Every structure is written in C-alpha cells, then in structure tokens.
Amino acid sequence: MSEIQVRLPDGRALALPSGGGALVAAEKIGPGLARAALAGRVDGRLVDLRAPLEDGVALEIVTAKDGAAGEVIRHSAEHLMADAVKRLFPSAQVDVGRSDHSEKFQYDFLVERAFTPEDLARIEAEMAKIVAEKSVFQREVVAREEARRIFAGLGEELKLSRLDDIPEGESITLFRHGSFVDLCRGPHVQRVDQIGAFKLIETGGAYWRGDERNPMLQRIYGVAFATKRELDEWVERQEEAKRRDHRRLGAELDLFHLDAISPGSPFYRPKGMLLYNGLVGYIRSLYPKYGYQEVMTPQLFRADLYKTSGHYQNFADDMFRMEGDEGEELFVKPMNCPGHCHLFKAAKYSYRDLPLRFAEFSRLHRNERSGTLTGLSRVRSMAQDDAHIYCEPDQVSDEVNRFFEMMNEVYRDLGIGGVQVSVSTRPDPFLGEPADWDRAEATLIEAVKAAGYPCGIKPKEGAFYGPKVECDFFDVLGRRWTLATIQIDTAMPSSFGLRYVGRDGHEHQPAMLHRAVLGSLERFISIYLEHTAGDFPLWLAPVQVGVLPITERHVEYAAKVTEALRARGIRADLDARNEKLGFKIREAETQKIPVMVVVGDQEEASGTVTPRRRHGSKESAAIPLDAFAAGLAEEIATRRMAGA
C-alpha cells in the first residue's frame, strides 16, 4: 500500500494514504480543523476536500476564516438552490451555475413558466429546510456512460448536452448531497449546514449557453456567506448603493433627468450642465499640455464614410439612419474616429507633424437596444472626451505613456485612485490581419509594463478594429468600472488609406490610437456621482458656496457677500428664504454644497463671513470677506481636494 507526502504551510510534511484528499489531511492534523474544513488549496488553486491529492504538493486547508471560503460556500449554495428548485418544481431541468463565485451565485433552469418573487421566497424557505437536514456532500468520479445514464434517467437533457462538452479523457465528477446529484467539478463544503447564511436576490431570463438565438432559461441569483454577519454587511452595501444611485442623486441634486419623450437621452438642467461643462472644460484645459488639438467634425455623414470604416458592416442597425435628397443615405455619427481619419486625409502630413492628436467633444448618438438603456450609464445620446492619435509606429509606446500621465493627473484631481490596467485581446469577429493584431497586443502589453503597471489580460474583449488598454477603478463600494482606455486601430489606417511622408521621403501608414480618459461623459457622471455620493470636489461642484443669512435683515449684506464671491468667479448662491439657519444648513448639506458661509450681525458689523465646510464641525471663526474669497479662489484654481 503506497503513501503520498504533502507539505503543510508550516513546512511540515504529512503522510497520507494514496488517494487521500485534503479532508484526510485535515483529519490527521486535528479534529477541529477537520470539522471546519471547507476546501483545500494546492498551488493557489482551490481543490475539493475529497479529491485525491498528488504526491509532493503543498497543501493548505481552507476554513471559514479564509478569504476564499465564500467562493466554496457560494458554489455549494448553488447545489442547495438547485435541489430546492427540483423539490418544488420536479419538471424543471437544471442547467449550470456560475464559474466565478467571487460575488454571487446563480443557476439556470428550464421551466414552463418564469419564477415569481413568491417562488423565490418558497425556494429560499425550502433551502433552509434542506440545510436543517445537514446532508453531506459526496464526490464521485464516474464513467461517461454512467453519467449519461444517471442524467438521462432524471430527464436532465440540458445536463446531457453539458456532459458532451467535457472533452474525452477528462474525468467526470458528480457531487451528491441528500438525493440531489449534479455534474460538477467542485469544490464543495462537507455538509450543507456549513452554508451559514444565504439570500436569493432576483430572477431573470438568460439565454441557453449565452446565445440570443437559443431559448431563454430562468436564472436565479443569490448570495451566500459563512456567517449571518457577512450577509448583513452585504445587505447594507446594497442599501448604500441604492442611496447613491445616480438617477436618485441626479434628481435630488437637480442635475439631470430622463424622459420618455426621448428614451436614453439625458436632459441636463443648469446644475448638471455646470458639472458637464466643468468636466469638459477641465479636460480641455489639459490639452495644450499633452499636445492635443481640438477639432469638430460633422454630425451627419454619408454612408460611404462608415462603409470605409467598417461600422456600416458591423453596426448599421445601431446607428440612426436618415435620408437626404434623392434617397441619399445619411447616418447620425455614433463615434468620431472615421471623421478624424477623414480629417487626417484632407491634408498632407509628414513625420514632422506626428504625433497628431485630434480631440473632440461632439455629441454622439447610438441606437442602443431598448432593453440595454439604464440611467446615464447606458444612453443613446452621449459625448466622450475623445481623441485619436496618428503617429509613427515606433511612437506608440510613448503615446501610451503620455496617455497614462494625463490619466494620472485627471484622476488625482478627481480623487479617483487604485487603477488596475489590462489589455483586451482580439475578439471574434475582427478586422485587419492577425499578425498586426499580435504585434499590436504585444506593443500594448509592453507599453503598460513599461509605464509601471501590472498588466492584466481580458481575453477576446478587444474592439473589432484593435486591442485595447483598459483602466479599471474600484469605487468606494468596491464595484469595478472601466474608465480610461487607449486602443490601437489595426484597421482604419489601411481602410482609409492614411499616409504620411517619412524621413526617407516615402509614404508610410501611420499608427492610429483611440483614447478617452473619462470615456463617455454620461457614464462617467453616473459612476462619479455614485462614487462621491454627490460630494464633488470644490472646483467641480455646481454650487461652490452657499451664502446663508441668519435673518431677513442680513439678506442685504449676504447679497453683497454673494456678489463679491461671484466677482472672483466663484459659484455662490444666496439662500434668502425666510427660514432658520439650521434649516438652511441642512438644505445646503443635502445639496452637497462644499462651503457654506454664515452671515449675521457680527459678520455684517465687521465685514466678515463665518465659513462652514460640508459635513464640517460647528466650530468656526469669522474671517474677513476678502481674505476668505481670495483663499477660496486659490483653492478652486489649484483644484485642491478636500482634506488636502
């Protein structure tokens, strides 16, 4: 009888009988650990407790304290949910769950009718019953024919199809708990009652195998945690996200609204326009420093432009089409790049002119499918802080670097930190030559590393015309958003026949880059609103100062104060309403006005103001109006962040 050795985190070697799994190892270490064990970890990968270990591997035992515990618990909760659904809806067919269990779990079912919220509650209750049964997860490796026989017997046709996906030669594992059996790689917890707390969140349709030509299955989403406390924290985060919802804040702060009269097209109200223009004006102010030239190209183009660029072939249905004279086909522009290529072509450029950086803030319109519209995050009418760079091929790295420099300056001024950079590779279908793609991807990966970022890879996430660098940031609630992007275009320079005269006097094809730092202004505003909860930095706030007279007899002086601040370009608003000071302060706070100044008898007599910062303390001293205004103007001009 042979033995194997595994190494433990403390360096010790542990002997196990051949075929032993992490659970056997845990039992050898101690009964407490064996009870608490949820999974094993070998070389950073989670393995099922019952899966046989290879000789010589380094093994860790994962318990509820481990950061990865949640993944195992959620994955196990999927089986628990599928079990509950099968008990309540015996005719339901089970598809598969999620491959990534880092946040939610999910399972898809083929059922006669969609699940209702009441069904969800019943399923959740059934899950609790199953947990009380404390059944044990069992892992078994079976022959393909055996697996076929089992699932055919259960009438699980979707499973049979999934079974066919498993390549010949790969082992087929099943997991059972109680009377429920599923095709699954694991890992799973030992007993169902190790799933400490769970909640079903919502249902939704989901296409079979993610293809919209296939029938739609019913998906149920849930969350599960080791403890009730973690679930409570999750619920609290959801509530906070709801409080910060940009649609809610957009209305409360009087920034914008959406209306059925033009679906997916924001109405910017005066304060929203101050925010929008604040962002555009800020980016514009950086353009000289980073070598961009702002341009403006038409809103309507003949179809030919988009036939040349490839958008006609790829996105015709998603563009707004119009007819000109004599049936001429026109499109409202959905992006600036083809126009910029046209602009490049309209003049003769040499290597001395490169890199050429065309920037444009035009409104763009895309006929997004109705089901995809969401607040400002996904709209039909938008603008980007868009630019296209034409350069010599060997200048691409420098341009990527310059882009990072600008991005860092912008994010610093906006209080956005912790960017994660990755390269998105060739999708399917794509334009251009695979060899060009490979080169472009390599160039980007190298440029990202050269700029000092660890470079993630997003496989097949590139644009149809070229690979992208995407900069993701995590907001205060830990949600991931892609903001800045720079992309190589492997297609348009050649489809437009772009040429510049090189040092050698011959014509060459320029490299072309697409880039945006904020991305879509609409989407950026939605993300930024939720990230800041409306607490914009002073320089960007639509109303920077609220002037609050204590009684009506101070209104006249307060108006003077307001004028003095406005004279320095500060956006100051006077709250002359006949209300108590506490009311006005509360109002200014809920309106997220960064600075309030209180004026009463004392201030009027001494020509001072008493400032109060947003979310600030009660204590503050009166300052001469001039000194206050000058200091504030300076703070705005330097875009100092609060607390800095």
Added chain:
RNA sequence: GCCGACGUAGCUCAGCUGGUAGAGCAGCUGAUUCGUAAUCAGCAGGUCGCCGGUUCGAUUCCGGCCGUCGGCUCCA
C-alpha cells in the same frame, strides 16, 4: 431585441376581494426674525402611463402599446 417586475400629485409612497383617490416632502400664502442638519398654520396640486375590452360602473380585472427597473444579449 428577449425574460420578469413595476408605472397613482414635482418627489417618495398608501389605496382589502371593482363603487371616479390619500399622506409626507417640495410648491404657494401668512405668521415667526431665529447663530450651525427640518419653526408653525393655511392653501393649492392627480385625464391613477396610453389605447382598447369585460362590466350598470375600471386606478383596481383582461389584452395591446409606451416607458422605467433588474437580468440576458449587445456595448464601435
């Protein structure tokens, strides 16, 4: 576009099984003249998303459409 839920005053929402609607906030008017997160009172405000059907009678039941939200797909 597909699946589901929802659509009542400017906003947030109540309205049991069908008998033409109610609150808080906001608004307006008045009183109060107030020192760091909501002063009091009164008034006004709604074709119950739109169209059609069932019914003596529809905000309520049914169908269609529009929109919003969540999910899928898509995201140049």
